[in-house]
Amino acid sequence: GRLYVNKVFNISAEKMFELLFTDSHFIRRFMNARKITNASFAPWQSEESGAMKRSLNYTIAITNPLVGKFSTATENQILYKESREGQYYLVDAEVYTHDVPYHDYFYTQNLYCIIRHSKHKCRLRVYTDVKYKKQPWGLVKSFITKNSWSGLEDYFRHLESELMEEEAELNQGGGDP
Numbered sequence: 195g196r197l198y199v200n201k202v203f204n205i206s207a208e209k210m211f212e213l214l215f216t217d218s219h220f221i222r223r224f225m226n227a228r229k230i231t232n233a234s235f236a237p238w239q240s241e242e243s244g245a246m247k248r249s250l251n252y253t254i255a256i257t258n259p260l261v262g263k264f265s266t267a268t269e270n271q272i273l274y275k276e277s278r279e280g281q282y283y284l285v286d287a288e289v290y291t292h293d294v295p296y297h298d299y300f301y302t303q304n305l306y307c308i309i310r311h312s313k314h315k316c317r318l319r320v321y322t323d324v325k326y327k328k329q330p331w332g333l334v335k336s337f338i339t340k341n342s343w344s345g346l347e348d349y350f351r352h353l354e355s356e357l358m359e360e361e362a363e364l365n366q367g368g369g370d371p
């Protein structure tokens with residue numbers, strides 16, 4: 195896998211979780227900017243195991259000329275029971291793109307880790323992997339992997355820069371740095 199985001203933000207851990215994992219204005223705006231439409235967010239629900247789960251459905255716009263222009267997607271998120279409110283949040287997000295070629299062969303796993311740094315700071319890490327449910331022909335596999343990495347790199351670079359904007363907005367007008 196790859197580590198796409200690894201950065202300390204001037205945003206508390208609680209706030210970071212709220213921005214990324216609730217139906218926040220931030221995530222709504224970001225999805226709009228990424229041309230992710232028809233989004234539906236299920237509420238977080240506790241599991242017997244002690245973890246929390248929710249799933250999202252949305253439509254993504256695709257710029258890759260080899261693929262159709264849109265695909266529906268499902269994202270299943272698990273907030274691990276080891277998470278501690280305000281301290282440490284570990285979210286596993288599995289993304290299935292339903293309408294791209296070879297969609298039944300692969301999915302993407304994004305691990306988001308939010309760690310409290312101090313009262314108003316946290317570190318965000320996002321670790322990403324392309325996973326295979328069945329083994330495609332070698333050339334196809336490298337094609338899928340290559341296309342996935344470039345899409346993911348672009349997405350997370352954009353997410354990081356939008357979080358930096360949000361950080362600047364949240365911190366303007368004083369407060370300790």
Ligand code: YK8
Pocket residue numbers: 254256258260261269289291294295296302304337338341342344345346349
């Ligand atoms: C989530 C991974 C692969 C997919 C795409 C597939 C090409 C197929 C290759 C062929 C278009 C928001 C991506 C990038 C679409 C976007 C997905 C996003 C960014 C030719 C076989 C959507 C995070 C996420 C996870 C997986 C990404 C897809 O929050 O290349």
